[in-house]
Amino acid sequence: MPENDAKSVTPNARVYGAGHKLIGKNYVTADLYAKVTGQAKYAEDFHAEGMLFCKLLLSPLPHARVKHLDVRQALAMPGVKVILTADELPPPGDTLTDNGTVIRANPKSERALNMEPLYQGEPILAVAAVDELTAAEAIEKIRIEFEPLPFAVDPLETLRPGGPNPRTDGNIWVQPPTPPAVAGAPPPAPPPPTIGALKWTEAEFADAKSGRLPMGKTPDEWSYGDIDAGFKNAVLVLDETFVTPDTSHQPLETRSALSYWQNGKVYVHTGTQSTAQTVPAIARWLNIDVSKVVLISEYTGGGFGSKVTAGVSLIIPALLSKRANAPVMMRISREEETFIGRARPSLLGRMKVGFSKDGRIIALDMFVISNNGPYDANGDVPTSGRIVSLLYQPEAMHWRGVTVLTNTPPRSAQSSPGGLQGIVIMEPIVAKAARKLGLDQVAIRRINCPEGKAPFGPAVQGKRPYATSAFLKEALDRGAEQFKWSERVARTPKRVGTKVRGVGVSLSCYVGGTVGFDGLLVIKPDGRVNFQSGIGNLGTESVIDVHRAGAEVLGVPWEKCDVTWGDSSKNLPFTCVSGGSQTTHAMTRAAYATAMDARKKLQEIAAKKLGGQPDDYIVANERVSRKGGGAGMALAQAANYAIQLGGIYDGHEVSADLNGRTKASAAALAGQGLLAAAKDNYPRDGATFSYIASFAEVEVDVETGKYNIVDFLAYADVGSVIHPRSLGGQVLGRSVLGIGHAIGQKWVYDPHYGAMLSTRFYQSKPPTILDVPVDMQWAALDIPDPETPVGARGVGEPPVGGGCASILNALSDALGDEIFRRAPVNADTILTSLEAGHPMQHPLMAHI
Amino acid sequence: MTENDDAKMIEPPQSGLTRRDLIKGVILGGVAISSSSYLFRASTLAAQTSRGTGDRLLTINVNGQQRRADVMKQETLAWTLRHKLGLTGTKLGCDRAECGSCTVLIDGVPHYSCSVLTHTVRDKKVLTIEGLASPDGALHPVQQGVIDEQGFQCAFCMPGFIMAAVAFLKANPDPTRMELAQGLSGNLCRCQDYDKILTAMMRGAENMRSASRA
Amino acid sequence: MDFLEWANSPWGQRVPIHIAWFLIWVAAIAGLFFVIVHAIYVRYFAKPRQFEPDAIPVDATKTPAHVPRHSLVARAFHWIMAASMFTLLFTAFLPKVGVQFDWVTYHWIAGAVLTASIVFHIFHASFFLDFWSIWPDKIDLRDARRRILRFLGKPAPPPERFAKYPLENKLYHGAIVVAALSAIVTGVFMMSRVRTIFFPRNPYLFTDLTWGMMYVLHGLAGVGLIALIMVHVYFGIRPEKRPITKSMIFGWMSRDFYLKEHDPARWPIEASAPPAKSRGAKAEGLTNAG
């Protein structure tokens, strides 16, 4: 397979990874053959003998209490085995974090089943039966009566004076104070957050009448710089409200799961974003020991943040199978996925931004509230402020936010959580400012965008945190060049017939990596290198890609490498969750550290066997050999020696700083060859972020309100490129995820009944292949991040915000500023506004 | 060992094997986990209730083989393929004819198998992703295109896309990207890797053309 | 058999949505059955009516040849009400039995007319007519007992002649009041569910359950009215009731009929006599008749 073969079908192909053999090169991932032939097994593809099927009874009400439940008729049906209700759920266990802190289980957090459902679609009970038809018919035989309780599906509704509370005790999470430390005792853990009520006054709501986000008091707030002075000095101050949509993750594979118990262990087949981290999550939900959980998850049909440790739904089949003493398959339907499958919270944002004459943002007052759903608070609200502060580098900034509970499905992180929303609320204002100030759109972003160790957020202990690096200006410049930005801007006329064209550019960024995880590999006596990968295989290919960094260090051709993944019983190391774009960064570091450990051990073995000092040896070409020629040995031989030597060489002894799970895995693999295991202890100065400059051109038909995306380019500053094709897939794929928020993805809710109306794809409108250009462009700077050994940063989230905002900016370039104040923007919004000559949409209203 | 053990079991032998043979090697301490479930009707209920009738036994032609199965009247082809014949390469992404993951070819025409009653394909030829590669393991040119371009991410949608592409390219061997996108537009990819998918399918088209020239 | 149609509300609550439409046929058949039974009874079994003789014989000469009975206003009300009632019944039930047409607008307009006319009627009857003349009084009840006893062959004195309205008429009026008011009150609320000229629509005025009950009540009243109207029409065309029917057209009944069926003591008609204070109806009737 030739690498980097630029052909007509791959116009994007360019050379990455200069000076490397594997890093930056294309290759065929080991999972692809199984995928392409249909042999890849996703959770629902497994079958166990005597397997029962499970169906869920979902709450039809947004908030209610089950008053009466009678399952006798259902249980009496032939073929119905077990009915599981909330009463039979074990209490959730506490979490012991890796640094030893105990996070106490919050009794108010989400559970798998609930007799006081907090959103329409919440599972109340589960039926296991011999087949799905029987289970479905059993559900229809269950008599259930509810007592309706007050509810709110709109966050503003519950903040109004006297507004309904989505939970009986309030509408926001409140952190009670940590009890004072007792002398001599360890510092007490903070108590779990509890629920309180926040209501704003009528006066504070006055702004809502004019379509502007009311700004009442918020529990969270921070600031830096002199914002008042900033506004005073500004030549242009804009104060705008923008609303982003609630969007379901909608991975194509729903969160189906198969579970059975064997010899006291629970086996779970499901899709997950982390093979390693899902195991303790299951253990916690079932309140059993981690060693009693086996997770099989070789293929995951997409996650986008919704399958981070796979959550609550897993325990239903696990408990049912225990009760029924038979394997239980819970196939989650697309509609159920809409309810229990997680979503991105809508953010309602209001920005007051002060610009200097040359477009520099000198003051920024940001106010956001989120539609969080009923359970645990998501980080979108605080993250949005930090991302905006990093991406636009305002000289002074004040941020306020509140995460508001509602009776809508639970949210979770979705690709660029908070980042997308912050960027999408901010970008239209920047675009408007450029037009008002007569500045070029690229220029105004260039003057504001982060560079180098750019600071972000409020000061922590007197010092503002900062990024490891940022080369976004360069990405912006190169992107503008590749997109022929100036030519497109200069092109006239903008309107031909009923069609108007507009171009848009957006900045985008997100967290790009974490540190401190472990790697584990074994060089086998046959000379093959086996990488143990705890990363979830959800399609990003980081599960395999990151180990190329290790192979590169060891100088082993990829054909001699194997990767083990997807089964927690196969001895995997402590690995990050594949969420928040941390994997490529975190796990290339771990892979690098592990390969360095292997190299050191190879050198030591060679020195022991062949004499000299370890440093006299180099590892390359599947051999460890003395510098300048001379004695050496094949890796196969070294592996045999490692087994003979035992101790640290074959895994019987491992470094003390490894995570317990890595140690257990190493112990299980010990003696099979040269075992290397290492924790990523590399220093890092700053927090890691990745950046994208996004460019789009749209063509709007002003008679129908319909528009098409003509061209799109995402230019990435994501550090070193590891695997160009998977990177390209991420950059464009996640751009389209963001674009979906601009062009149509949404929830539709009936406010009267608090019921979701958009349970089908044709109603929630995820983008199709015909909604995006057929040849989208991407490129990466390929400048290594200076704070990480391989130079690679993560990529999943950063393109998302730019994907959405570049489309919105192109639309306002085509149509003017006063057309839309929320996303998605569709024919209805455009046409009504054009017809009226001013914004006509209900500005603070989502779910239409 | 990177591949899934079970993956090798995908096409169960047609005869001469007992259930025990079939599940050999995938026994996990007594619970037989298999991806190929064609012998096991999930339900033994049919025998106990009046639900079953005599005309449920059905022979259908799948991937060139006559396969026999006990099929409920309301059963969809996707369910039969996945749960009765063990052909789990055909995925169910929505079960409502919206996403295309379940696309199979019926007499060469792409259909959403979640929305076809198995009883309506008795006299037809069904082709699934498992039947694309030749018996010697050589991939179909479209499959090879995916390998060549690392098309797709999570690949849950992949079997459907490939089946739609195979049928489309047979009728339109040399499409533009736009034409091909139209042909594949009945398939949804939530990783939204549409650009790379198109590239892979274009490569598949090229592979098909060179294969037919050869 | 379920007399109501049920549905699952969006909140999964089992709520009635309207009556089962077969009740249309039940009502029609019940009405028809009554008519047939009554006709047969009258034809073959009924004894000639016998009234208690007057204590003081009436001076027939004091009675005008045309006894005024219904004022023009009262008659106009009756016929407007009848027209709207027929419109309501036909627009309501024809589509349900398969004759499909654009019925809703006619139905609510007729409903509005009926409502207005009934409001007028209540006002008119309260202030300008003898309000109590249509409600059964003590003598009616006593006579009813007597008639039943006599029908059963038990000894009882013959009943008195009727006041302005025979008891059957009064009872019928009572039934129609109940049915029509139910239909009207529910119907007025139901107008908030369709587009009318009256008020902004608000289909969420009540809960699903309350609405369901309202539709059921409307439906029951409606089918009840089918039977009641059938019976009413039947009596209207019965030969012995024809003078009463005619009086609803022309406003008067003949002296003979008046004296035969009605008790001038209970319904005094005196051409020259001033109306008794408590019987205001006559005055108005006279003025109009004159």
Place this chain on the structure above:
Amino acid sequence: MAVIRDVMPDFKLVQPNSITGAQKVLEQQGENGWVLAGGMDSFDWLKDRIKKPKVVVDLSGIEELKGVRTTADGIEIGAMTTLTEVVQHPAIREKYKLLADSAELVASPQIRNQGTLGGNVSQDARCWYYRGGWPCYRAGGNICYADTPEGRNREHAILNADRCVAVNPSDSAPALIALDAKFVIRTSKGERVVDAEDYFIGPEIDITRLHILKPGDLLTTIRIPSTWAGAQFYFEKVRDRNVWDFPLLNVASAMVVSSGSIERLRIAVNGAAARPLRLKVVEDAVRGKPPNASTGEMAGKLAVQGAVPLQFNAYKIPLMRNLVKRAIGGVQEATWTS
């Protein structure tokens, strides 16, 4: 009793091979019978367990319902002909391209491969309340949830609403009306032929159905007369997504122009009301006028007279106006050289 919106209910499947055979079963079953054509609408109802027929009659084995035939006066299309066949048929492409254009924009390729022309015109409303199994007027209940103060009605009717504000979602229906097609219906009393526009009914007549078929009736054939063969056609569908989406609105027109003025026009719009609307008033008004922008403008304004917007669908009024305008006055192709 609790509700579940998954798993098809148990039913008896009957697979007749003749129209008569199908009808016999359907008449016997009455309300318990269900006609299955391509199934693209049916399976939603069944899988959501909102409809639970006892007997499903699969028409796919009836050969006489399939195929396109040229007749002395135009063409005849069997109701079970798939949309793909309609799109690809040479005679349709040559003379009645309007129909091919409309059918090509239906849903997705796979749906067109299975969905039938008869099914496309007979499909049920897509109002999300109705489809959610809510007991609305259309479902036999006593309320329209979409036409309430807070109801979500972006995709609902602007014209001819009567209690129910759902719209007819068919793309091929307005094209068939514009082509003056005749629908052949087999009833228990024999064969009945109706004009395309009379096949559809609004809520004022029957709030529970979009077409005139009664249980036991079958739409067997659609005849397109040669009256409009080769006329100047215009079809445009506006939808949110570029594939697999129902029309927000669509317009279909056939126009014959002679010596610079409109000799005759047939035009229909769908997505605006519960039935595809033939715009007779527009047809009459433009006769004899030149097919240009100003005639289009006038026609567009005429078309939306009497339109009543709901809270979220006011955009449909300018949209319908503009689509009608384009159908008559044409649309200027935008080209940029970049």
